[in-house]
Amino acid sequence: MPVTPILPDIDRSVSIEQISEISDRLTTMMAELREQMLAPRPRKKSPVFGSGQVALLCGIDRSRLNYLVGKEDIGLPPGVLHGNGRSRSFTLDEAQVWIRKLSGFPARPAGTPGQILITANFKGGSTKTTTAMSLAQGLTLRGRKVLVVDLDPQASLTELCGLYAERDVEEEDTVMPYIYHDQKDLRYAVKPTYWANLDVIPANPSLFSAEFVIPSYIINDPKLRFWEILANGLASLRHEYDYIVIDTAPSLSYLTINALMASNAMIMPLVPESLDFISSVQFWKLFSDLTQTFMKLDPGKRFDFISVLLSKVDYGTTSSSRVVRAWAQRAYGDWLLPVEIPASSVVGSEALEFATVYDIDSWEGSKKTLSRIKDPFDAFVKIIDERTAQKWSRS
Numbered sequence: 001m002p003v004t005p006i007l008p009d010i011d012r013s014v015s016i017e018q019i020s021e022i023s024d025r026l027t028t029m030m031a032e033l034r035e036q037m038l039a040p041r042p043r044k045k046s047p048v049f050g051s052g053q054v055a056l057l058c059g060i061d062r063s064r065l066n067y068l069v070g071k072e073d074i075g076l077p078p079g080v081l082h083g084n085g086r087s088r089s090f091t092l093d094e095a096q097v098w099i100r101k102l103s104g105f106p107a108r109p110a111g112t113p114g115q116i117l118i119t120a121n122f123k124g125g126s127t128k129t130t131t132a133m134s135l136a137q138g139l140t141l142r143g144r145k146v147l148v149v150d151l152d153p154q155a156s157l158t159e160l161c162g163l164y165a166e167r168d169v170e171e172e173d174t175v176m177p178y179i180y181h182d183q184k185d186l187r188y189a190v191k192p193t194y195w196a197n198l199d200v201i202p203a204n205p206s207l208f209s210a211e212f213v214i215p216s217y218i219i220n221d222p223k224l225r226f227w228e229i230l231a232n233g234l235a236s237l238r239h240e241y242d243y244i245v246i247d248t249a250p251s252l253s254y255l256t257i258n259a260l261m262a263s264n265a266m267i268m269p270l271v272p273e274s275l276d277f278i279s280s281v282q283f284w285k286l287f288s289d290l291t292q293t294f295m296k297l298d299p300g301k302r303f304d305f306i307s308v309l310l311s312k313v314d315y316g317t318t319s320s321s322r323v324v325r326a327w328a329q330r331a332y333g334d335w336l337l338p339v340e341i342p343a344s345s346v347v348g349s350e351a352l353e354f355a356t357v358y359d360i361d362s363w364e365g366s367k368k369t370l371s372r373i374k375d376p377f378d379a380f381v382k383i384i385d386e387r388t389a390q391k392w393s394r395s
């Protein structure tokens with residue numbers, strides 16, 4: 001009987017030394033690619049608003065807008081006149097002046113600190129960052145002054161703010177110097193963005209260090225109220241902003257715990273798919289286990305509201321969203337917002353790389369496609385702002 005020779009297997013085992021070698025090789029390769037990858041991107045610009053859009057944002061009709069433009073004593077910016085003499089365009093700053101003067105949205109009472117909102121979910125890709133940025137932009141279109149804080153080392157929110165995290169952001173621009181006790185609060189890290197009345201505390205990958213630094217403080221001082229570090233750093237800034245919106249990484253990191261404990265209200269974007277739903281259940285279980293510990297030390301902590309926003313909803317007939325929506329309704333009751341954000345080709349499109357629907361000022365597709373995604377965002381922003389204004393009116 002012929003004997004089949006036994007061929008030796010390939011040894012696929014990898015030692016730690018070999019990992020270091022490949023890491024060195026990849027670093028060298030990255031240095032070569034870096035120049036190409038970090039080629040300058042066009043600077044982000046805020047959109048231009050037509051008379052109709054400004055009138056809508058102010059809650060007035062267009063003829064009233066045209067009438068008010070002529071009244072110089074009111075001090076409303078006239079914008080730039082076009083073509084037939086009836087249509088005007090306004091910059092974002094100008095539109096915001098109109099909105100503040102005419103919309104009648106209740107202002108934050110003097111002395112009341114700004115509202116801290118967080119978008120949180122441990123599931124990656126659940127649209128936390130898109131929701132945080134769209135909410136922040138939408139709030140400025142209701143005349144609010146907003147600070148966004150990026151606590152995700154992936155720095156996607158920083159990118160949406162028009163900063164190139166790899167090139168424009170150093171560790172000293174992030175929350176890290178405050179975490180290292182080199183700064184007494186977070187004021188040093190606030191940067192203006194391309195979007196009027198929207199500032200940012202940016203992130204970069206150095207934020208990972210917080211996960212080693214904070215535990216080292218706890219070892220030295222087991223009584224340290226480590227979950228209050230961020231809240232303390234933001235305390236004085238709350239008087240300068242109507243809203244502080246925090247975006248977190250998809251994990252229960254020390255920074256995420258800090259952000260959850262610093263916020264007054266939580267928004268959990270939830271893609272209605274079964275794995276996302278299961279992950280959201282795990283989020284509440286972990287959060288609850290964790291907060292049981294803090295609550296003993298901080299029994300007064302309350303959230304003004306917790307809202308679950310169904311997001312990236314697929315309305316296709318084969319989608320599981322209908323079933324998962326029913327689970328979410330059952331599980332979350334009135335935490336579930338009455339508005340949901342559809343999955344949209346507009347958001348995923350190349351035109352919106354590093355941008356949100358609020359950045360669009362000329363859209364080549366149909367108006368209906370754009371409003372199918374923009375209207376729900378407007379409705380979402382309105383609900384959040386109204387809930388907060390209700391709290392302000394009670395204070």
Ligand SMILES: Nc1ncnc2c1ncn2[C@@H]1O[C@H](COP(=O)(O)OP(=O)(O)OP(=O)(O)O)[C@@H](O)[C@H]1O
Nearest residue numbers: 124125126127128129130250312342343344347348
């Ligand atoms: N309504 C939508 N329709 C289609 N795509 C969307 C929609 N909203 C967000 N996306 C896309 O989904 C992806 C994930 O969104 P996003 O980065 O906001 O999620 P995330 O929860 O912040 O992710 P991570 O956990 O990595 O931080 C992005 O590519 C974004 O452009």
Ligand SMILES: [Mg+2]
Nearest residue numbers: 128129152156
């Ligand atoms: Mg994100």
